[in-house]
Amino acid sequence: MTKVPLVDLHLQHEILADDIEAAIKEVIASGAFIGTAANPFVKKFEHEFASFSQAEHCVGCANGTDAIELALRALEIGPGDEVIVPARTWVSTAESVVLVGATPVFVDSCPTDHTIDPDLIPPAITSRTKAIIPVHLYGQPARMDAICSIAKKHNLYVVEDCAQSHGATFKGKPIGTFGDAGTFSFFPGKNLGALGDAGCIITNNQSIATKTKRISDHGRSGKADHDLIGRNSRLDGIQASILSAKLKHLPEWNKTRQQIAANYISQLQDLPIDLPKIGEEASHVFHLFVIESDDRDTLRQSLSDKGIATGIHYPKPLPHLSVFDSSNEYPVASRQANRVLSLPIYPYMPDQIQQHVIESLKAAFTPSP
Structure with a gap:
């Protein structure tokens, strides 16, 4: 009987084995393992993915769930706030809202696809609503024109969950660049996957880029200076080098x-x-x-x-x-x-x-x- 996997990562990695092995060896030889601001492999991938996404900034982090949480923290969303999320997606989207102390408010799906229904967003908005997280589910872009129009009218942030949609576009524009930030997962099975957990945030806002980078590295602004309460959510050198090898x-x-x-x-x-x-x-x-x-x-x-x-x-x-x-x-x-x-x-x-x-x-x- 022919066995057909849902996803065949072995085949992809066999084809790219030489490139991946060379990338890993380069990191090992350099000793640049941890994803601090000075890591050359992380900086290289961040530059490449920002360019690919047509965004001004890319900040690597440990995974796609952290990426959403870091973006929300950079936007100072927390206790007492509400964030609108789709009713059907992977749990990370709503989980990240809870992890910053805010409350997820669920909105039903579009009947014609699996993304959030923009027509149902306005009735879900209250005085406590601070942001909308549309998810480009399965690789299908959400209706970002309508969503951004609603957000602008109600003075809300937009954080795009792009975990399943690397390279997708809406009206010719890359997803992740419509809102205040776009978040990505590089889980191995994604369209662009690492050999472990990895993620990033893209944004055209310098303040968001700076704050997410600092929060992901213990709130650090210098070698021994910490101006924010942060955490450890760094993209490491080996995963960054693998992602660079695959991105092309x-x-x-x-x-x-x-x-x-x-x-x-x-x-x-x-x-x-x-x-x-x-x-x-x-x-x-x-x-x-x-x-x-x-x-x-x-x-x-x-x-x-x-x-x-x-x-x-x-x-x-x-x-x-x-x-x-x-x-x-x-x-x-x-x-x-x-x-x-x-x-x-x-x-x-x-x-x-x-x-x-x-x-x-x-x-x-x-x-x-």
């Missing part, structure tokens, strides 16, 4: 993901499933290829029987997790949570593997003779 391939990898997605959509459009809808004027980079089915669990088992791994991202709306325990209804997010199924998609995915997934999906809807 990211446009090609995103293009490949888009080609695989286009092939899926073309060949699966006659099946009784809902396929991803790409937003108007958006460039979707397909961190995940997510379909929806009324009989999701049966379909998943059918694919598993053919050796095909799938995922469910995410099985519960965040407000219905016990840690948040909201009794409010989020009908669109709830419906999506019960229907979503992620199919295999990754750079260097062989054509025959794609076709095996497609034919297995078709077979699942073909009546037995």
Whole structure:
């Protein structure tokens, strides 16, 4: 039986083995392991990723969750404040709000995709609302024109959660550059992934860049000077060097993901499933290829029987997790949570593997003779 993983990191790393090994050896030879402000490998990656993202500043940090928390702290959001977040995404988005002492206020998903519904944001705004965190979920850009317009009207900060959308654009502009800050995760399975945890914040605001850098390095402004209460959330030299080695391939990898997605959509459009809808004027980079089915669990088992791994991202709306325990209804997010199924998609995915997934999906809807 052909075994198909949801993501094949081994294949990617085999192809890039020489570049990655050379990058790691250079860091080891230099001894520049810790991500202080002077680390040349961290500085190099920050410069490269800022340029790639068309942002003025990039600040590396330990992971994508920390990136959101650091951005919120730099904006002085804390106890007594409210932050609007999507009802369905990875827990980090709302978790980071709680970690700074603020309260997440959940807003339902768009019916046509899986991002936050801008039409439902205004009713969620109160006198305590300080920011909106739109998530570019699965690689699909949120509707940043509408979201930024609402934020401007109500004098709110915007922190974009870009953990799944490296290289995506909306109306030709890179995501992460619409709001006050954009946060990224470089978890290994992301479109741009490290060989461990890593993350960053991008911004066009010098003050935000300076404060996030200081907070991530114990509030330090000099070798022995600390003008903020900070923490240890530094991007290390080895992960930065690996990310630099991989970054040059990211446009090609995103293009490949888009080609695989286009092939899926073309060949699966006659099946009784809902396929991803790409937003108007958006460039979707397909961190995940997510379909929806009324009989999701049966379909998943059918694919598993053919050796095909799938995922469910995410099985519960965040407000219905016990840690948040909201009794409010989020009908669109709830419906999506019960229907979503992620199919295999990754750079260097062989054509025959794609076709095996497609034919297995078709077979699942073909009546037995």
